[in-house]
Amino acid sequence: MSENSSEQKILKGNDPIRLNLTTALVQVLVWPFIYINLFMYFTYRRKSALRTEPRFAFFAQMLLADSALFLMTDFVVVTIHVHLLLPLAFCIPFAAILHGLTHVSPTFITAMCLERYVAICFPLHHVNVFTPTRTTFVLVIVWFLSFLRPFVDLCIMLSTVPKSYLNGWNFCYYEIILVTKWHMELRGNLFILNYLVLLAILFFCYVAIIRVARRASGDNKQAASKGQRTLLLHLLQLILATLEVICPYIEAQVIRINLNTYIIVRYFNFLAFTILSRAVIPLIYGFRDEKFYAAMNSVALCKTSKVHIGK
Template sequence: MIQNSSQFNLSTENIILTISVTVQQLKMVIIQMLVAIFLCVNCFMLFTFFKKEVFRTTTRYILFAHTLLNDSVLLLLTDLVALQVYLNILIPVEFCILLCMIMEVLSRTTRFVITAMCLERYVAICLPLRHADISTLRRTLAGILFIWALSSLYVIIDLFIFSATAPPSYYAEETFCRYEILLLTEWHTYMRAILSNLDFVVIGIILVFCYIKITIAARAASGDNKKSSSKAQKTLLLHTMQLLLCLIEMLCPFVEIVVLEIDFQIFVSVRYFHFIAFTLASRCLNPLVYGLRDEFFFATLKYFACFRLKKTVSPHFVYT
C-alpha cells in the first residue's frame, strides 16, 4: 500500500514536471515567433524607408527609421538574454558587461528619440512657417548624434563607478546578463534610479507642453489643419503610452532580482511576462504610430507589399 502510494506520488511529480517543461517550451516558442514577426515587419518598413527619397530627407521619417533600427537591435539582444535565462546558461560577468551596456544605450536612445518625434510634431503643427528651417537633414542628424552621446554618457559614468568598486574576482563570477550586475553599491543603484526618474520627468514635461500646444492649435484650426492637429494629438498620446511602457520596463529588473532569490521558475515566468507585456508591446507601438497611421508611408508600404503591382504612389502627402 505504501509502495503504491509512493509510486503514485512519484508519477504525479513527473507529470507536473513534464507539464512545467512543456509550458516553458511553449512560452519560448511564442516569444521566438513574436520576435521573428516583429523583426520582419521592421525590416520591411526599413526597406520601404530607403526606397523613397522623400523619406530619407524628412525629419519625422528619419527619426522613425532610426527607432525601427534601434528597436530591432535591442529586441534581438533582449531575446538572446531571454534564451540565456530559458536555457539556464550562466556567463562570466566580464562577457556580460559589453552586452548590457549596448542594451542600456539602445533603451535610453529609444526614449530620447520618441521625445524628439514629439517635438517635431509640435514644430510642424504650432510653428509651420519655421518647420522647414528647423527640421533640416543636417539638424536631424546632429540631433541623433547628440541623443547617442547623451545616452552613452549615462553608461560611461556607470562603467567608471563599476570599475572603481568591483573587485577583480567579480569579473569571473557567472551570472545572467542584466544591467544590474554593474550596480554593486546601494548608492549607485539609487543614483541610477534618480537619473532615470529625472529623465522621465523632463520627458513628461516636454510631452505635456507639446500636447497642450497642439490641442490649442487644433481648436483654433479648421479644415485640413484641424485634421492634422487632431492626428498629432493622437500621435502624442501613443508616444506617451510608449514611454509609460518604457518606464515600467526599466523598473522590471528590480522586481526580477527579488523573484530570482525566491524561485528560479517563477523568475523565468515573470521575465516572460515582462518581455511580452513591456519590451515587445512598447516597440510594437512605433510601427503603428508612423508605419500604419501615416497615409503616405502606408500607401508606399502597400505598393511594395503588392510587388509594385499597384499604381505609382503619389509624391504628395500630408503630415499627420
C-alpha cells in the same frame, strides 16, 4: 560569487515546462516583429521622399534600435533557457549596449513629438529648424544621450571592483554592472528623473497642439488633430516604456517571495511592455501615416512583381 550561484538557482529552480513554453512564446513573437521592423526600415531607406522628413528619420532610427534590442534580448533569453554562463568580460559590455538600446526609443519618441510641435505650432519655422544638418545632429545627440548612462555606469563599476571580477562567469543581465547598493539606488533615481522629464515634454507638446487645434480651421485644423492623435500614440508608447523600466524593481521584490513567480513576472515584463511599446505601437504608427503606408505598399508590390517575374 554568491550572486552568480543565486542567479543559477533562480533559473534552474523554475518549472522546465513553463520555461520551455515562455521561451517558445518569445521566439514566436520576437522574430515576426524583427522582420516587420526591418521591412519598415528598408522602406524608409528605399524611398527618398521619406528620407527628407525629420519624423521619418527619427522613426527609422527607432526601428533599427528596437530590432537590435529584440535580437540581443532573444540571445539573453536563449542563454538563460539553456543555463549558459558567459564570461563577464563579454557580458558587461553586452549588457551595457543592451541597456543603452532600451533608452533609444523613448528619447526618439520625445524628439518626434518636439518635431510635431514645431511643425504644427510654428509651421513657417519648421523648415529652418529641422534642416537635414540639424536633423542629423539631433540623431547623434539622441544616440549619445542613450548610451551616456551605461558608459558612466561602466566607469563607476571599473573604479569599484577588483580586476579579478572580470574573470568571472555569469548570465548577461545589467545588475552585474551595479555591484554596490548606492550605485543601484542612483540608477533607479536617474530612471525616474529621466522619464518624468520625457513625460513632461510630451504633455507640454500635447497641450500646445490641442490649443492650436481649437484655434485652427480647415486644413490647419485637420493637421493639428492628426498631430494630436499621433502624440497620444507616442504618449501611450512612452508610458509603456516607463512601465517596462519600473518592472525590474517589482521583480527585485518578487524574487524574495517566490522563484517561479519571479520568472513569470520577468517574462511578462518583456512580452507585455517591451513587445507592445517597441513593436505593436511602431507598427500602428507606420500604418496610420498615409505617406509611410503608401511607401510600404509600393515596396511590397515591387517585391511581389520581382517574384512573379522570377517565376
